[in-house]
Amino acid sequence: MNNSTIPKLLELAAHSLLSREAMPALEEFTVDLFPPLLTAAFSKGHKKALKELVQAWPFPFLRLGSLIVRWPNQDSLQAVLDGLEALPANRTCPRVERSCGSLHLCCRKLHIEEMPFNSLIGILKTLDLNFIQELEVFDWFRALSEQSLFATQLGRMCNLQSLKLAYYHWAFSPDGEQSSSYFLSQLSKLAHLQKLHLSYSYLSGNLHQVLSCLQSPLQTLEIRSCTLLDTDITYLSQSPHATCLKKLDLSGNNLSHVVPGPLETLLQEVSGTLQHLDLNHCRLKDGHLSAILPALCRCSHLSSLGLSDNPVSRAGLMTLLEHTTGLMELKRVLYPIPVECCVYLQGLSWGPVNKGKLCQVQAELQKVLQAVQRADMQWSPPLPSPLPVRLVQLD
Numbered sequence: 071m072n073n074s075t076i077p078k079l080l081e082l083a084a085h086s087l088l089s090r091e092a093m094p095a096l097e098e099f100t101v102d103l104f105p106p107l108l109t110a111a112f113s114k115g116h117k118k119a120l121k122e123l124v125q126a127w128p129f130p131f132l133r134l135g136s137l138i139v140r141w142p143n144q145d146s147l148q149a150v151l152d153g154l155e156a157l158p159a160n161r162t163c164p165r166v167e168r169s170c171g172s173l174h175l176c177c178r179k180l181h182i183e184e185m186p187f188n189s190l191i192g193i194l195k196t197l198d199l200n201f202i203q204e205l206e207v208f209d210w211f212r213a214l215s216e217q218s219l220f221a222t223q224l225g226r227m228c229n230l231q232s233l234k235l236a237y238y239h240w241a242f243s244p245d246g247e248q249s250s251s252y253f254l255s256q257l258s259k260l261a262h263l264q265k266l267h268l269s270y271s272y273l274s275g276n277l278h279q280v281l282s283c284l285q286s287p288l289q290t291l292e293i294r295s296c297t298l299l300d301t302d303i304t305y306l307s308q309s310p311h312a313t314c315l316k317k318l319d320l321s322g323n324n325l326s327h328v329v330p331g332p333l334e335t336l337l338q339e340v341s342g343t344l345q346h347l348d349l350n351h352c353r354l355k356d357g358h359l360s361a362i363l364p365a366l367c368r369c370s371h372l373s374s375l376g377l378s379d380n381p382v383s384r385a386g387l388m389t390l391l392e393h394t395t396g397l398m399e400l401k402r403v404l405y406p407i408p409v410e411c412c413v414y415l416q417g418l419s420w421g422p423v424n425k426g427k428l429c430q431v432q433a434e435l436q437k438v439l440q441a442v443q444r445a446d447m448q449w450s451p452p453l454p455s456p457l458p459v460r461l462v463q464l465d
Contacts, residue, residue: 088107088110088111088114088116088119096122096123096126097126101128101129101166104123104126104127104128104129107119107123108120108123108137109137111123111146112134112137112141112143112146113137113140113141115141115143115145115146117145117146117148117149118149120146120149120150120153121149121150121152121153122153123153124149124150124153124154125153128166131176132150132154132176133176134147134150134176134177135176135177135178135179151192151193151196154196176198176201177197177198177201177202178201178202178203178204179202179203179204179205179206180193180197180202180204180205180206181206181208182206182207182208182209183206183207183208183209184208184209185209187209187211187216187219190207190209190220191219191220191223194220194223195223199223199226199227199228200227200228200229201229202227202229202230203229203230203231203232204230204231204232204233204234205224205227205230205232205233205234206234206267207220207234207235207236207238208234208236208237209236209237210237210238210239211238211239214241217238217239217250217252217253218252218253221252221253221255221256221257222256224253224256224257224260225255225256225257225259225260227260228259228260228261228262229262230260230262230263231262231263231264231265232263232264232265232266232267232290233257233260233263233265233266233267234267234268234269234292235267235268235269235271236268236269236270236271237269237270237271238268238271239271239272240271240272240273240276242276242279250279254279254280254283255283257280257283257284258283258284258285260284260285261285261286263284263285263286263288264288264289264290265288265289265290265291265292265317266280266284266288266290266291266292267290267292267293267294267319268280268292268293268294268296269292269293269294269295269296269322270294270295270296271295271296272296272297273293273296273297273298273302274296274297274298274299274302275299275301275302276302277293277296277298277302277305277306278301278302278305278309281305281306281309281311282309284311287309287310287311287313287314287315288311288314288315289314289315289316289317290315290316290317291306291311291315291317291318291319292317292318292319292348293319293320293323294319294320294321294322294323295321295322295323296322296323297323297324298320298323298325300327300328300331300332303325303328303332303333303336304332304335306336307332307335307336307338307339308339312336312339312340313339313340313342313343314343315340315343315344316343316344316345316346317344317345317346317347318340318344318346318347318348319346319347319348319376320348320349320352321348321349321350321351321352321376322350322351322352323352324352324353324417325349325352325353325354325358326352326353326354326355326358329354329357329358329361329362330361333362334361334362334364334365335365337362337365337366337368337369338365338368340369341365341368341369341370342371343371344369344371344372345371345372345373345374345399346372346373346374347366347369347372347374347375347376348375348376349376349377349380350376350377350378350379350380350404350452351378351379351380351417351418352380352417353380353381353417354377354380354381354382355380355381355382355386356382356383356385356386356389359377359380359382359386359389359390360386360389363389363390363393366393366394367393367394367396367397369397370397370398370399371399372397372399372400373399373400373401373402374400374401374402374403374404375394375400375402375403375404376403376404377390377403377404377405377406378404378405378406378407378451378452379406379417379418379419379452380406380417381406381409381414381417381419382405382406382408382409383408383409383410384408384410384431384434386408387405387406387408387431387435388434388435388438390405391435391438391439391449392438395438395439395442395444395447400447401446401447401448402447402448402450403447403448403449403450404450404451404452405435405449405450405451406419406451406452407419407423407428407451407452408427408428408431410424410427410431411423411424411427411428411431412424428451432449432451435449436449
């Protein structure tokens with residue numbers, strides 16, 4: 071018998087045990103059988119077995135990422151969480167002098183969307199927060215007490231590198247009594263934070279309060295649909311983050327009032343490091359693009375550019391193309407549907423799109439790319455938005 075057959079035998083044994091009406095006492099199993107048992111139980115959705123396995127788990131860490139990716143079953147995940155919740159607080163490992171101690175649920179990436187707040191806090195309390203590197207929360211905390219409880223848990227994620235928050239209710243107040251002051255104090259504890267994504271939140275005039283509390287400059291900053299003002303763009307251009315950013319996404323903010331002015335200054339400051347820029351749905355017209363082109367062309371490391379849903383003409387697109395072909399690292403451009411091909415209403419393109427005219431524009435763009443020998447640049451119009459997926463994911 072070679073070593074490769076042992077895992078298969080363990081897998082078969084695990085499935086055989088789970089097929090019985092009642093499993094033997096888990097204390098009688100060797101520790102080698104627990105991982106294949108957990109995999110088999112997760113793949114088949116054996117909720118009772120999962121709960122029992124978690125409660126008798128002989129190792130100090132429980133890793134679920136690959137199981138959830140392969141079998142994204144909400145009931146199986148809930149069974150695991152139920153098993154963890156049922157563990158006594160002072161539970162110690164029943165085996166192996168090697169792994170004595172409390173069981174920890176390891177989670178590198180946590181995505182939470184539309185779930186009861188008590189369940190969210192319960193999950194965070196179950197996890198070893200030191201392991202979380204990426205956190206995505208797409209929910210609305212309505213009560214001040216909820217925001218404070220969440221902020222407390224966030225401040226304990228000492229190794230967090232990426233934070234995404236959507237629909238967060240910022241309550242800035244000069245007297246410091248509002249919840250956002252406490253949230254920012256917890257945010258300031260995240261010494262390893264490199265990526266910050268904020269969306270669908272009202273930040274007007276207060277971006278400096280969020281960014282100034284961070285310990286080190288960000289590499290990725292995404293502030294989408296947050297009603298930014300010219301003062302916000304000005305602060306960002308003068309902040310330490312500007313000269314370190316590799317990705318900047320300001321989509322969904324009306325930037326027409328900061329051109330000419332702060333937006334060009336910001337692009338000049340980020341030009342030395344910026345690789346990805348998204349200015350989708352920012353109400354930028356031909357004149358705005360012309361104003362930012364000199365600064366944009368200084369971004370020599372830029373590899374992707376997003377400009378969809380901006381009311382730009384065919385002529386404006388051609389001007390943009392002619393000026394950006396010299397950016398040799400720029401490979402992908404998401405361009406807006408020209409105003410000649412559709413109707414724009416409040417800065418958004420509305421159908422029906424004249425597909426014949428759009429195909430003609432695309433052909434003209436490709437002809438220019440071939441003429442300047444930039445076949446490596448991919449210019450494409452936006453695709454229909456996919457339907458949202460609602461889930462809770464641990465990785």
